[in-house]
Amino acid sequence: MKTVVSILGVKIHPLTMKETIDVVDTDYIQGRRPLHLMGVNADKINQCIDDPEMLTIVNNCEIVNADGASVVLAGKYLGVDIPERVAGIDLMQELLMLAEKKDYSVYFFGAKEGVLQKMLGNFEINYPKLKVVGHRNGYFSYDEVELISKDIANKAPQLVFVGITSPKKEYLIERFISDGINSIFMGVGGSFDVLSGTIPRAPKWMQNAHLEWLFRVMNEPQRLFKRYFVGNVTFIRRVLTAKKD
Known part of the structure; x- marks a missing residue:
């Protein structure tokens, strides 16, 4: 793997999409890690x-992608080489194609039940051979976390996608890994909403112009x-302060 870099003290692996998929597949799925x-x-x-707790979680992650044009641009400004943005929703879909x-078996955890079911229905069309071994909506009490962890462990998926907002999803993933679940966990935020068709994604020209964030704000301004x-x-x-220093 390429040498890790850092933006404002946060580590980033300067990987392309293809390199990320290759490392996840070879080193972790096939390596059973x-x-x-x-x-x-x-x-x-x-x-x-x-x-500081979030910083520790991120800097302890084995793969950290630059999921934002602002991060790539900041890297260029600070003299840090980051080859490209690896958008989370695109990486999720690449991993689904790989699975x-x-x-490879997959598990989906997050979103409202209706959104989750719409997404699963879309996946039956878009990924007809996908092996979905389990799913669970993202509405639960603290007391249910242990049961969710056991359900994931019992179904032993190779890939788990967690469609819950930050920082809750990061803490949950760390909990599941500490419980000994030997899976690839990826927090995907609101990707379930987009892949279900509930919320539209920015058109390609806005993605290419680094304006996907603006499209998201236009669709969900209050949030x-x-x-x-x-x-x-x-x-x-x-x-700017880091550049001066």
């Missing part, structure tokens, strides 16, 4: 700076305005 597959954007880096091709506008300003300020 658990993995917390992490993606960081400006918001996540801000979280890490403000929350279908190689008969995302503060994260992107206030958060991005904070991130930019921190990058």
Whole structure:
């Protein structure tokens, strides 16, 4: 694997999409090793700076991708070589294609039950040979976490996608791995909503122009305005300060 780099004290593996898939498959799925597959954007880096526990979780992850154009651009400004953005939703779909091709088992955990079922229905069309061994919506009490952990352990999926908001999903994944579950865990945030068709994804031209964040804010302004506008300003300020130092 390529030498790890750092943005504002947060480690990042400078991997392309293809390199990430290859490492996940060869080193972790075939190597039968658990993995917390992490993606960081400006918001996540801000979280890490403000929350030492989150920073520890991210920096202990075996693979950390740059899941944000702002991170790639910040890297260029700071002289850090990050080859490309590895968008979480795209990486999830690449892993689903890998799982279908190689008969790897998958488990989905998160979102509302209706959203989860719509997504699974879409996957029956888009990934007809995908081996889904389990699924669970993202609404539960603290007392149910142990039961969820046992359910995942009993079904022993090779890939687990966790569609829950941050920082809850990171803490849950760490809990599951500490329980001894030998799976590849990937937190995918709101990807279940997009892949179910509940929320649209930005058109390709906006993705290519690094404006996917703006499309998301336009579709969910109450939830995302503060994260992107206030958060991005904070991130930019921190990058500028780091450059001066």
